[in-house]
Amino acid sequence: MAKKLAIIASKGTLDGAYPPFLLASTAAALGFEAKIFFTFYGLQLLKKELSLKVSPLGNPAMPMPVPVPSIVQIIPGLEAFATWMMQRKLKKKGVASVAELREICLESDVELIACQMTVDLFDFKNSDFIDGISHGGAATFLEFASEADITLYI
């Protein structure tokens, strides 16, 4: 029987988007049955228009070309700059885009599940999300996770 991977994706940042899509697409390539449960900010990863950002604010480990003190990081535009810098780096190093990995997940039958409670909480509409996803709640995730070989909370 196929191995199973269950992931909870709770982050909606550019850097937070990589681990769930990357691991699930690779798991599918290795013959796993994989499901990702998107909750809270993770729902951003299911939006038709991805506008994911990365911020150095509150993230002292983020490499910057020059040291930027936290007080300066509140300046408008710095987050956009950091995001642009990260995207440029990802492209230059031949890393797949989030949209590309998400597409591979869909093509390889990774089930993408939107947490219905947080969809309602944030007043998201189903039309905000890409086609081909499903909806579910805590019990949906736990049922699959109870049989999973690997379970990750990201």
Place this chain on the structure above:
Amino acid sequence: MSDFDTEIDTSGLNCPLPVLKARKMLNEMSASQRLRLICTDTGALKDIPAFCKMTGNPLLSSDQVDGKLYFIIEKGA
């Protein structure tokens, strides 16, 4: 280096694209056909053998020439 039927060059692409591209190509091949996969991602040195082991597609050879990795993968039954 062994003979092969199909080749993909993933030079410049990073993890996990070499694995994902190998998977896609192997899906289109028939059993016992051979794929030559070229990578520059040094992580592939461990990832490709792991991929082959888990998917039952034997890794026939791996070579490193001028900073590039050359893998010959046989499509399993």
